[in-house]
Amino acid sequence: MVERISPLGEAFRPGTYGNLVDGPGVTLTEATPAAIAEASAFPGSAEALLGAIETVTGLSLPATPGAGAVGGDAAAFAIGPGRHLVAGAEGLSASLQAAVALDIGTVTDLSHGRAALRIAGPRAEWVLAKLFALDFSPAAFPLSEGRATAHHDIFAHIQRTGGEQFDIYVFRSFARAFWEEICAAAAETGYEVR
């Protein structure tokens, strides 16, 4: 197994930064899981694919756009019709590949291709709203749901993984640039990196 290092490099500097008058408004961390995979269904097999994802991860996903689920050691959400991003522990991609029959769909291992950045705290919605033209309020973006969007040319898959917490999956090669972008956006509210 190839050893992975953080794509953030020297841009990851633990500490508190920005406007700290009211304390840090958000906490920024790297949350890249051991395994990330995209599971896609062939036409007409979306339900069967959801069954395979549940078998492997224990996560029950409704077949509605943007639906997601967050468990103890895995998370999954829809990123398109019949397409899901699944994140979890080491070996997840292989288990999914074994569970998804050839006539149901495909599983692509993205573990080395994506990075997950986590933003949490009372001002997380405010900071993200600066970067993406999406409604981040809990009513429009409930817990465990996911959205596929883009910040200029940086594609981002976002999942609300907690009441005030979002995980943002970006292409690994863009992760450092996007991390610096989030830090700049969070300077107004103050942020803690850890």
Next chain:
Amino acid sequence: MLIPCPHCGPRDLSEFSYQGDATRTRPDPASTDMKAWHDYVYNRPNPAGPHREYWQHAGGCRTHLLVTRDTLTHEVQAVAFARAALNDGAGKP
């Protein structure tokens, strides 16, 4: 301009890429009718009003959409998945 993607909900134009006129039909590949092929490849009616066109939600769910857009006002009058089977049970952002 906002395009209401059937999967993602209303999204900004910058997330979409134009994929061409959806009104033309390709001649039979075996056809040697030069005028039919010329019309298919080059001739566009360029209407001032409603126009059917393909867009891809490249910065989102990546599906191709069939959009009816008014070229005078940019009002989007109808949106559906280009792959017809996906339109059953689409709904909701």
